[in-house]
Amino acid sequence: MQKSIRSISSSGDKSSYGFSKKRFRFIGSAGFIISALLMTGCGQGYQEQGGWGQDAPELPVDVITQQTTSVQKEYAASIEGITNVEIRPQVSGYLTKIYVDEGVYVKAGQPLFKIEDRVYQEQLRNAQASLTSAEANLMTAKINLDRKKELVSSKVVTELQVQEAQALYNAAQGAVDQAKSAVESARININFSTIKAPVSGYIGRLNYRLGSLLSPTNVSAITVLSDISQVYAYFSMSENDFVDFQTRYSGNSLDEKLRSAPDVDLLISNGSKYELQGKIDAIDGQFNQTTGSITLRAKFNNPKMILRSGNTGKIVLAQIYENAVLLPVASTMTIQDKIFAFTVDNESKAVQVPIQIEGKAETNFIVTEGVKPGDKYIVTGFERLQTGTPIVEAKQNQE
Numbered sequence: 001m002q003k004s005i006r007s008i009s010s011s012g013d014k015s016s017y018g019f020s021k022k023r024f025r026f027i028g029s030a031g032f033i034i035s036a037l038l039m040t041g042c043g044q045g046y047q048e049q050g051g052w053g054q055d056a057p058e059l060p061v062d063v064i065t066q067q068t069t070s071v072q073k074e075y076a077a078s079i080e081g082i083t084n085v086e087i088r089p090q091v092s093g094y095l096t097k098i099y100v101d102e103g104v105y106v107k108a109g110q111p112l113f114k115i116e117d118r119v120y121q122e123q124l125r126n127a128q129a130s131l132t133s134a135e136a137n138l139m140t141a142k143i144n145l146d147r148k149k150e151l152v153s154s155k156v157v158t159e160l161q162v163q164e165a166q167a168l169y170n171a172a173q174g175a176v177d178q179a180k181s182a183v184e185s186a187r188i189n190i191n192f193s194t195i196k197a198p199v200s201g202y203i204g205r206l207n208y209r210l211g212s213l214l215s216p217t218n219v220s221a222i223t224v225l226s227d228i229s230q231v232y233a234y235f236s237m238s239e240n241d242f243v244d245f246q247t248r249y250s251g252n253s254l255d256e257k258l259r260s261a262p263d264v265d266l267l268i269s270n271g272s273k274y275e276l277q278g279k280i281d282a283i284d285g286q287f288n289q290t291t292g293s294i295t296l297r298a299k300f301n302n303p304k305m306i307l308r309s310g311n312t313g314k315i316v317l318a319q320i321y322e323n324a325v326l327l328p329v330a331s332t333m334t335i336q337d338k339i340f341a342f343t344v345d346n347e348s349k350a351v352q353v354p355i356q357i358e359g360k361a362e363t364n365f366i367v368t369e370g371v372k373p374g375d376k377y378i379v380t381g382f383e384r385l386q387t388g389t390p391i392v393e394a395k396q397n398q399e
Contacts, residue, residue: 058392059381061344065326066373071319071359071366075235077266077298079311081226083199088221089115089214090192102206106197106225113222115214117193124186131179138172145169201227202308226309231302233266233278235315236293248319254283264298265316268306274313276301319359326364327355327371331379339365342385344376348393350385 097114100106145165151157204224208214214222237245251257263277278300287294298315300307332341332355343351355370371377378391385391 056348056390056392057381057385058394060379061376061391061393062331062379064367064371064373064375064377066323067326068320068322069324069326069361069364069366071321071361073241073317073319073359074267074314075237075317077233077235077313077315079307079309079313080232080234081201081228081309082230082232082299083201083225083227084309085198085201085225085227086221087112087195087197087223087225088216088218089113089195090216091115091120091189092213092215093117093119093193095208095210095212095214098206098210100203102203102223104203105201106203107200108197110197111194112197112203113195115193115195117190120186120189120193124183124190127179127182127186131176131183134172134175134179138169138176141165141169141172195222197225199225199227200229201225202305204309224309228302228305228308231300231307231309231311233298233300233313233315234295235298236288236291236295238293239287242294244319258283262318264318266298266300267314267316269312273316274300274307278315321359321361321366324361325367325371325373326361327367327377328364328379329360330363331377331382332365333383341371342378342382343371344378344391344393348391350378350382350387350389350391352385352387 093115095113096116099111099113106112145162145168148157148162148165152159152162202225204226206223207220208218208222245261246254246257249257249260251260258280261280263279265277266274268274278298280296280298282297284295327341332339334340339355339357340352341355343353345351353370355365356368357365358368359366376393378385
């Protein structure tokens with residue numbers, strides 16, 4: 001019985017072992033087939049993604065050009081009338097009359113305000129009385145001097161007495177001159193009590209009303225009078241732009257360079273161009289240490305009085321570049337504040353190069369470093385390229 005059992009167990013082990021070997025051979029064959037299929041699929045996928053066996057991409061290529069162009073640079077500007085005069089009192093007193101309204105146009109010499117002048121009228125009368133008294137004293141001193149000059153020849157008076165009479169006459173003459181000055185000063189104060197327009201222009205906002213006490217020490221002016229027949233536009237230019245400005249125009253002196261500089265345009269606050277061009281006529285004497293910029297002034301005629309003091313706008317200055325190297329902005333890419341372009345070398349491989357620009361002329365960059373005239377560059381489709389990638393140069397459509 002035991003022998004039979006061992007025989008059966010031995011037979012069972014053999015059968016089981018045989019079945020395992022067959023199963024192993026089956027699994028091994030299936031694994032090989034699946035692996036081959038996976039490798040084939042991966043290879044095809046890699047080719048579809050631009051790997052093994054893919055042809056070089058066909059991309060549009062053009063040539064770097066060089067030509068004369070201009071760049072429009074804009075600078076924020078503040079506008080002031082050619083004359084901006086603060087109207088302030090020169091004598092103290094209460095404001096009794098206002099002859100004009102805010103915003104009206106006045107002519108030079110036209111009365112604007114009236115200050116109470118009764119005090120100054122009294123000062124004038126007092127000065128005139130003092131003048132009358134001084135003139136009387138002068139007449140008395142003159143009579144005394146003349147009489148002593150006649151008596152000195154007959155030895156009635158001495159020469160010393162004549163000299164004393166002469167001194168009294170001189171003092172009386174000085175008193176008369178002083179009294180005349182006091183009279184004139186009182187008249188000036190009376191004239192100052194009527195404040196007149198020093199120039200023609202437009203009245204600004206009135207800071208004081210009837211009854212206000214005016215004084216030369218007031219913090220605020222009564223108003224501001226602006227002559228806007230011509231206006232100044234003040235704008236600031238960076239140090240680099242100013243150096244370019246100086247070297248760009250001919251002339252041995254700054255005045256000669258300003259005369260040779262082109263006229264400038266003015267964009268007013270709504271973005272439209274002012275109808276007349278202006279001329280840069282003055283430059284500040286030094287740079288602002290805080291901003292590192294320098295202020296320039298452009299002068300514009302304003303016959304229609306469109307521009308007013310306090311307006312803002314932009315000065316548009318055209319800069320001409322001779323034989324500039326141009327590269328389309330759309331054919332560049334920016335990475336971490338650096339600008340790159342893709343050129344094509346002699347082996348038709350893409351090369352990523354950094355470029356330096358000086359400005360922008362319409363849709364082109366003005367390039368100073370990185371590419372040169374005659375270099376080939378990839379127009380579009382370079383976003384995923386790497387340096388050394390072969391490409392096929394596509395023909396450009398000729399318009």
